[in-house]
Amino acid sequence: MQSKNNKLKVLNRLKVLRAEKEITQEELAEKVGVTRVTINCIERGVYLPTLELGLALARFFQKPVEEIFIVEEPHEKSHVETA
Amino acid sequence: MKKVMSKLHKCILWYAGLFSPVMVFYLYWTRNQQEFPKAGFLWFINQLGLLWILCVAYIPLALLFYRNFRESLLSRLAGFRERDEREQLVTAHASRATFLLMLALQIILLVFSMTTVDLVRDPNGHGTLSIGVGIDSSQHLNPFFLKPTPLSPSPSGHLEIHHFLIPPNLALILLMLILVQVGAFKLFSRRRYEGTAN
Numbered sequence: 001m002q003s004k005n006n007k008l009k010v011l012n013r014l015k016v017l018r019a020e021k022e023i024t025q026e027e028l029a030e031k032v033g034v035t036r037v038t039i040n041c042i043e044r045g046v047y048l049p050t051l052e053l054g055l056a057l058a059r060f061f062q063k064p065v066e067e068i069f070i071v072e073e074p075h076e077k078s079h080v081e082t083a
Numbered sequence: 084m085k086k087v088m089s090k091l092h093k094c095i096l097w098y099a100g101l102f103s104p105v106m107v108f109y110l111y112w113t114r115n116q117q118e119f120p121k122a123g124f125l126w127f128i129n130q131l132g133l134l135w136i137l138c139v140a141y142i143p144l145a146l147l148f149y150r151n152f153r154e155s156l157l158s159r160l161a162g163f164r165e166r167d168e169r170e171q172l173v174t175a176h177a178s179r180a181t182f183l184l185m186l187a188l189q190i191i192l193l194v195f196s197m198t199t200v201d202l203v204r205d206p207n208g209h210g211t212l213s214i215g216v217g218i219d220s221s222q223h224l225n226p227f228f229l230k231p232t233p234l235s236p237s238p239s240g241h242l243e244i245h246h247f248l249i250p251p252n253l254a255l256i257l258l259m260l261i262l263v264q265v266g267a268f269k270l271f272s273r274r275r276y277e278g279t280a281n
Contacts, residue, residue: 033167
């Protein structure tokens with residue numbers, strides 16, 4: 001479990017994939033059964049989708065979830081050993 | 084049958100909403116009258132008012148048993164429908180924040196409504212005015228038989244004024260609570276709806 005200060009950041013390639021497919025946010029939202037605002041919030045990183053929606057997006061783009069959502073590892077604080 | 088029920092439901096809501104201002108004026112107009120009007124225009128409004136009370140009483144029942152009405156009311160009050168998972172999350176956050184706000188507000192009101200203020204003026208002591216603050220829950224145990232603020236000159240000539248900071252049965256407080264609840268829910272949900280709050 002991650003502490004609040006050591007929180008994982010989840011990035012996503014939704015905008016790129018959507019552009020590749022040449023579909024609008026509205027069309028994608030309709031395909032995966034959510035609202036356009038939700039897709040917009042996911043793209044901006046404001047909202048993290050549930051596993052169900054993540055899988056639905058992966059199925060729609062025919063890509064593994066890890067290719068759509070990328071976990072950015074937190075920068076670990078370097079512990080300097082003092083003598 | 085379902086269509087008829089739906090039309091009836093709409094009519095009741097329409098009547099309850101549109102007749103409300105008339106009722107407010109009626110209550111204001113007749114505030115000093117001791118008896119119900121027996122004939123004329125005010126009598127007619129009074130009869131319509133009885134029907135209005137029934138219609139208003141129907142609204143909480145409809146909220147309990149009529150799912151579509153519940154959803155449409157929520158969408159009107161909050162400005163959105165729970166169409167997907169994110170909007171359900173928004174509702175959850177707004178409900179949580181509203182719950183905490185209302186709880187805090189109600190505790191404050193409860194404490195204030197039990198707080199009494201006593202003003203005592205002593206004409207023998209050069210008109211000395213003393214102020215006392217205390218706690219009294221007697222009116223909370225008897226909320227439907229409240230008496231007006233007592234104003235009691237004592238035999239010694241002391242004038243004593245005793246009253247609650249907030250009367251426990253004040254209708255305006257209830258109205259304020261309703262408005263704050265609706266307003267707070269709308270505010271909290273709108274802030275999250277467009278992703279402006281984390």
